[in-house]
Amino acid sequence: MNKILLMILQRFGLGLLTLFVVSIIIFVGVEFLPGDIAEALLGQGASPENVAALRHELGLDRPAHTRYIDWWAGVLQGDLGTSLANRRDIAELITFRLSNTLFLALTAAAISVPLALLFGILAALYRNSLYDRSVNVVTLGAVSAPEFLTAYVLILYFSVKLGWFPSLSNIDQDTSFIDKLHQVALPAITLMGVILAYMMRMVRASIINLLASAYIEMAHLKGMPKFRVIVKHALPNAWAPIANIIAISLAYLVVGVVVVEVVFIYPGLGQLMVDSVSNRDIPVVQACSMIFAGTYILLNLTADIVSICTNPRLLHPK
């Protein structure tokens, strides 16, 4: 057990190092983009004096490395700073949006993961059957359609024609849980279309892979029912790849859904990040990318832990 703890600590340390590297890359990247926030905010009518005055007011006339170090100094004290564009507290800006992003991601995952497991197991059980083929075709079809298309089609039928769900996910702090679920239904279904196929096929493939093993044949020979063989014998050994694909899908749900956010006007982190990049609002870009990078690192770590814990051979290496 100590070994696992040691590994977690090790990985955690590496994760922090990764975050540090990411922060440098992002900072340098945004610095390299043409124009800065003063020019971005003032737009067409900016005169040189205007831009200079705004730069000075925002502290952008200081050298880049000083600004970067100041930013870290703030972060280490738990202060993410204020947005350069609207002078609001970044922590406040992000909390609302992060909770929305997580809510949408978890809702989508809560629908998709059980479905993917069920469809995948059934597909493995009845492989090459009509069911297997049709579920593959449908889910692959869904993943091949761009998200905005799926979203527009859903809006057209379920919101404009039938009026069951709102086309806008107009949520705020006071929205009740049930109401929120109703509001995010269409975006969550759109996202399900994107991730279901990956997870389902991974479940199917890993189980089928194991079905050729000797111990599965033994189980068959014992006369166990097919479904029981898969759930009791095959699935526990298939968890490692499944956990990995779920982790990656979840990470995608947190960081990669800006298109869905735009179409459904969902106030998530993605839109904030995109706007901040185009405004060159570095502190906000940094904060968002730290969250995104942190999400990837944590989810990968979790996936690894799950795969080790579910595999006795990895848990007790000789």
Added chain:
Amino acid sequence: MKKSKIEQIIHQDIILKQALSDPRVTRRDFLAFTGAMGMTATMGGALWSNRALAATPKRGGHMVSGLNDANTGDSLDCGLFNATYMICISRAFRDSLVNVGQDNSMEPALAESWEASPDAKIWRFNIRQGVEFHNGKSLTTDDVVASINKHRGEDSTSYAKGVFSGISDVRVDGNTVIVELADGNADCPALFTDYHFNIMPSKDGVAESLSSAGTGPYLLKEYNPGVKTVLERNPNTWHPDGGALADSHEVLAILDDTARQSALISGSVDVINRPALKGIARLKNVKGVNIVDVASNLAFTHPMRMDVTPFDNMDFRTALKLSTPRQEFIDKVLFGYGAIGNDQPLGPGFGSYDASLNVEYDLDKAKHHLKKSGHEGVTIDLSASNTSYGGAMDAAQLFQQHWAKIGVNTNIVQEPQDGYWNNVWNVKPFCTCYWGARPVEDMILSIAYLSSSPWNDTVIKNARVDELVVAARGELDAAKRKAMYQEVQHIISKEGGTIIPAFGTDVAATRDTIGVGEQIGGGWEMDGGHYLKRWWNA
């Protein structure tokens, strides 16, 4: 249907539209008119009903709008406003000194009245008494001075610094704020209708730009930049009639065109701005949806730098102007929502607009001028980007084809959106651009057409234009000013370095439960940015 029949119907439609947009038309005139056209009473009645509905303002109710032109980086700092969303919000919770009315006249707001010295150099604005900000602070002349000074001085970060640069001094005299100008300007009150100019509470002589306390008819209940804003009626308003019709508003930022449109069709929102023009013919036919369009002074400009060859040659410029397809530009790029422009920047919304100006499409004349310029067969670069206006890339291709007909080869350079206004506009010899509407002629001419203007994007240096613009500014006699501005229009159209094929039309769409008034203000889209106060739940 035979072609002639279709044409006849289109023609009737145009005449009807003109009749409907003419404020002098009464219901009786209208019915007589439709009767004369051979239309049945019910048809005419149906056409009238929307306007009739619109003619009876009603107080109360909640209105939800979806606006684009918003950003998560938006702030309450009025010096940085450059987009519709914030302009509309600020017009609802803050006030200005002077408002532009729906008939485009100057109306008193926080300035009860004003008077000018005979040379139009010293202006006295009498500030309304007994007005309170939403945080309970009383409005003082100091607040007004601080709000003006926000846009002046070296440290000012305001986008409107140029607009207020003519002010040499601001001081207080009792309840009056005295504004002194370096040169006489008869349009001085119009400066204070600029959307950057909000009256904010001040502290130690500095305006609190980020304060949510205004004096407007609405309280800013919730403000989440780039997401949504909630406004509620201010019970303690100075406006005698409440200053606004709907009791509360929810203004959502909806950047995606399709999302905005489907929100309107499904009834999630009552009002949207800028419906996608590509699909507007279909949107118009959706039951329960009205299209609201207003001619605007927004100009689609294509500045050529007159100090760069071949654009330094007047014959060459004339050749391009004569071979620019104006109607086709309106039909194909603006989907019909525009008015013909004649290469001068003052739009049809101005009283001084000279409708007699007409740059005709004439390839023979164009060829003649091109030959005279000696630049036959020349290749020019046109820097374009859809950042300058939606459809600019399409417009560039349209121009390219027509200019090719007279023997000018156009190389379209697609410029990156980022940094367009810094690296391309006012830098490259020939590019696509737009100029938003301004309330008065002088604001447009002084910013971009004087030899000394920093944003003289065509590098025009015309002594007569300089002289006329400065003279018109200080001229209090309306007829004389009009004549001066008309002369300027002729000079710029003939000699200037910009191609302005059209002026824009501001388009919005509403549910038919929303009343908008018979006349809608220009100056900016959405009733000059005042729609939150002026439109109502019918």
